[in-house]
Amino acid sequence: MKKLAAFCLLLLALQGKAQTNAQLDPKILTSKKVMDQFMDLRFGLFIHWGPVSLRGTEIGWSRHSKVPAAEYDTLYRQFNPVKFNAEEWVKTASDAGMKYLTITAKHHDGFCLWPSAYTDYNITATPFKKDVVGLLAKACKKYHIKFCIYYSVLDWHHPDYPIDNPDDTTAKGIRKDARMDQYVVYMKNQLKELVTGYDPYMLWFDGPWEKPWTPEMAVDVYTYLKTLKKDLIINNRLGKAFSGTGASGTSTFLGDFDTPEQRIGDLDMNTPWETCMTICEQWAWKPDDKMKSLQTCIQTLAKVAGGNGNLLFNVGPRSDGAIEPAQVARLKEMGDWLRKYGAAIYNTHGGPYNPNSKYAATRSGNKVYVHVFDQSQPTIELPAMPGVKVNKAYLLKGAAVKLTTAADRFTITLPAVLPDANDTVVVLETDKPALSVAPIK
Structure with missing residues (x-):
């Protein structure tokens, strides 16, 4: 069996371009064993959620556009999702045959779904007050679902992050007194809270494309995180060469896996990858959002697995904390299919x-x-x-x-x-x- 495994690994190495993390010390990289276990999971639940669900517009991106910033930044004062039930969310993932769950602990709008000690712009300032991240972490343990956390590199709300409005390059959209060095300290403090407080299986970063964030900062943060947890899985969006840039297999690739978005990745037998995709059209909740058919959902999962990737499938819960019943039902239908044919998806x-x-x-x-x-x-x-x-x-x-x-x-x-x-x-x-x-x- 050992000879057979070695033979197969050699073939895999020859079948695709090598993933590179040229900027990183090889000793701190997540182990191949851990990454193989992650890729065996094949199917996870992505959740985009926050006070923006009160407006039904896109999380982060609708600030300054569909919702004025002054209004967007105060939505948290009305945010009281009384129907939020962490166990129901996690059971929905379990019933769908999903093996891991990723929650937007902090999106581009800067709002935090956990009681961070480093900002008042967090869940404890809402009428709801409960630690969403903590409750989900606990529920995931109960249902044997791997718990993962999304964290945005950029933060259009924070006073030390230079960009306030990505669509306004004039002085109005830039904070002249911002200090990016201090913002990176803020990031590290929050990431330490998340890693030491909730022990996530994986961190899913986003938002590295803006000029204030540099490749050197990315390497520094990846290295720092590995001092907190050696085999913490980290996606490629800390680095500047994020998915869609042709970065995989190049010297600028940084991270443990690639993340094609709203498209199915190409067959790749070497670099681990995960497609993130919405079950409807918008990441955050939108009234009457158009949902994908069951056929599209199942065939998307099969095509992703057929390309040697994972599927991170997104729902956006409502402002009351409930996931739309039709979306729960669709995910349950996927789970019914997987209970029959899961041998052709998992561990393949x-x-x-x-x-x-x-x-x-x-x-x-x-x-x-x-x-x-x-x-x-x-x-x-x-x-x-x-x-x-x-x-x-x-x-x-x-x-x-x-x-x-x-x-x-x-x-x-x-x-x-x-x-x-x-x-x-x-x-x-x-x-x-x-x-x-x-x-x-």
Whole structure:
């Protein structure tokens, strides 16, 4: 088994561009074992929430635009989410088959969902007063969900952060008396509160693109965090080369995993990645927001896993603290599907085929799981896997299917009625480890 594992790891190293963290001391990087365990989870819940839910506009970004800053910055005085129940939120994640949860402890608007000692702009200043972060951390332990925290690098509210309005480059949008060095101290103090107070599994940073934040600050904060918790997982958005810039595999990449946003990442067998995506259209709660269909939700998860990534799927609870019942129901439907077909998602690797509109593929051991999306075709053709023989083919949780092989392809004959209209999983059992096959385009 050890030789087989080493062989598979070598193949993975050869199949993709190497992730780099050239600015960091290799000794402080999160271990491969911890990152492999994180990637095995495959599915998590993202939650964007705060006083802005009183207006139904986007968190952070609507300050100065749809909501005047003077009004936005005082919404906390009315924020009293009496229906907030941390256990209900976490149970929603558990019922959906999610394995981790990430809460926006501080977004770009600077409001803190925990009782920070370093600012009065926090949950204790609201009529609600309860520690949202602490209650969620406790509930996650009960339901065996990994607890993670989102924290924004930028802060348009804080007096020491130079930018007040990102859309106004005149003197009005800049704080002339701000001190970025003091703001970094503030950040470190708050991050220490979060790490030592709530022991998060992962920190999810955002907002590194503005000029006041420098690459040197990013390296400093990553290094500092590793003095607090050695194997704390940290995403790539501390660094300036965040997702969408082609940063993965370059010398400017900093962090433990990449984070494509509102899109499915490319098949990557080397750099860990996680797609963050909304279940509706807006990150924070919006009245009558359009929700994705169950088919889109399930196929998105399958395509993400097929690309060797995780899916962090977002909901925005209402101002009363409840998640929209329709969103809870949709997530439960995803969980129902996972209870049947989770073997094709959890603890798998992506590939060897690139996900597309007709199918995706995941693999584990000597099995390739083909996720069939197109219900209209009687057969599905796949390129052959070089050097690998398919011994048998069958439906996951079902009967055998006919497999015809040629030198360059496999043809799977599908049943007249597929067992799942959203994603029918066909299992191909191979004579060699499925992971030994290089990605096939």
